[in-house]
Amino acid sequence: MTVQAVGSATKDPGSGPDTLALTNPPPLRPGRAHAKSGGGRNRERLTAVVAPLCSAVVAIGVWYLISYVFLEPDRQWLVPPPHDVLNQGLLEWEQLEPKLDALMLTARVALTGLLIAVAIGVSVAVLMSRARWLERSLYPYAVILQTVPILAIVPLIGMWFGFSLPSRTVVCVIIALFPMIANTLFGIQSVNREHHDLFTLQRATRWNRLIKLELPAALPSIFTGLRTSAGLSVIGAVVGDMFFRQGEPGIGTLLDVYRQRLQSEDVFASIILASLFGVVVFFVFSAINRLAVGSWHGSGTDR
Template sequence: MTAVEHRPTGTTETAAPESTVPPAGGGGAAPVVRRRRKTVGNALLPLAVLAALLGIWYAITYLVLDPERRFLMPPPQDVVTEAFLDGPAMERIGTALWQTVVVSFTGLAIAIVIGMTWAVLMSQAKAAERSLFPYAVALQCIPILALVPLIGFWFGFGFLSRVIVCVLIALFPIVSNTLFGLQSVDRGMHELFDLHGASRLTRLRKLQFPAALPAVFAGFRISAGLSVVGAIVGDIFFKQGTPGLGIALDNFRSRLQGPELFAAIFTAAALGIAVFLLFGWLGKLAVGRWYDQTRDA
């Protein structure tokens, strides 16, 4: 015989709803794990590519090249011991690096001033754009190597000519990106400024320039790398004045100094990457995080 439970009349028993709250400490674990895996993957993938490139390098040095021709591609350990760890060689490369930095940043600064002024003039009127933009395209299309001898005849073969080569190479990305940014402002914002009777200068300063900053700094990043290329090209062709990386590269090549040549090449590449990252960082400081539209995969 079972006991019967008596409940007060008129009451009903309802089942308690199942809890939908996740257990404590488990709700945010999956995103954290995914972020960690993504971070590890981002670090390992470049290392894997580097290991593959080193493997190809070793294979070419020891399997393809004859021993008497290995100066054409010395093994990585020779580049480290005979160049990067060699005091006189690194002193020459360091002096040349500083000269290239001075030339490239001087040319880049002049290109920024000229390019942004050029783009602002074209953004103010369609007639100005139709008149000036074809010359920017023509400047981009003319091979710079065809202009280098002419620049040397006109301006000599020293510091000024190297800077001019940097300006010519770095100018077009700044012009095109700045113009694109200035012309990409929403039409509704222009109409709002029209309603308030804003002047052309006010519109440019408070509307167009802030909206164009992402495109402007994208152009700066491209031109920063190109200015390094221009400084090295000018060095190789002019070969006068204080030697930069271009002259160092040419000297190592003519003397068949393979490790030093590779060290100079890696130094030039590191300089280009450094200035690219520098202007990327400056762009983030200027633009902020509002323009970042990326999402975690």
């Protein structure tokens, strides 16, 4: 039998008569592969920039369409066009300054509530992971805390903690707590059984197993819960501003005031600022996730 192979081939003396061993394979071309890989990464980066810009252009176009086509001129104040929102709500310093001051207060409340929710959520999840009976005892209450409408317990929060900043922080903690508990517990319970066996062979203590195995392995899940809780904490801070008006006004307080005064441009401007703050918080924690997790998990690498 005749076999045509690229490169020089010799017959392997230990093989059968029809087997050929390839001794001089064709050289690889890593340069071309590397160039292709680099080009693919450049296209991905370009797409990551162009796609959001295109969606933003489409959203602004729909916004103009609603303002000028679907609404009558006497009802255009309900959805003012983007340039009016920009000029009257964001570019005039007299209008922008109180919004930024209120946003700073809302940000402080949201971050304080988030830190408390992270500390409580991770601690409770670790406790539940230690024993099944603890999980069965505590997890139903975490679910109930998540499902109870926050507006239904606002009067109780006000009576217990007052109607100022502490109540706003409590609202943030309640809203942001469950994702931290659920994701941390899932991450701890998802550790590979073979890794547990290795620690058992090394006679590791429960503390060493938790610190050196379970929590590091659960980091991707913990940061997933952290990103979710961060967004929910911003929502909780805005909701708390609307209902607890004592003390300095937050962005939610200004939203309610502008709504009562029918200042639509300022309402939309405040919503935009609050949304941008939520986006910034999300991307900050995504960057921290990439630094903490690194490249060993898919959540820590750029896609």
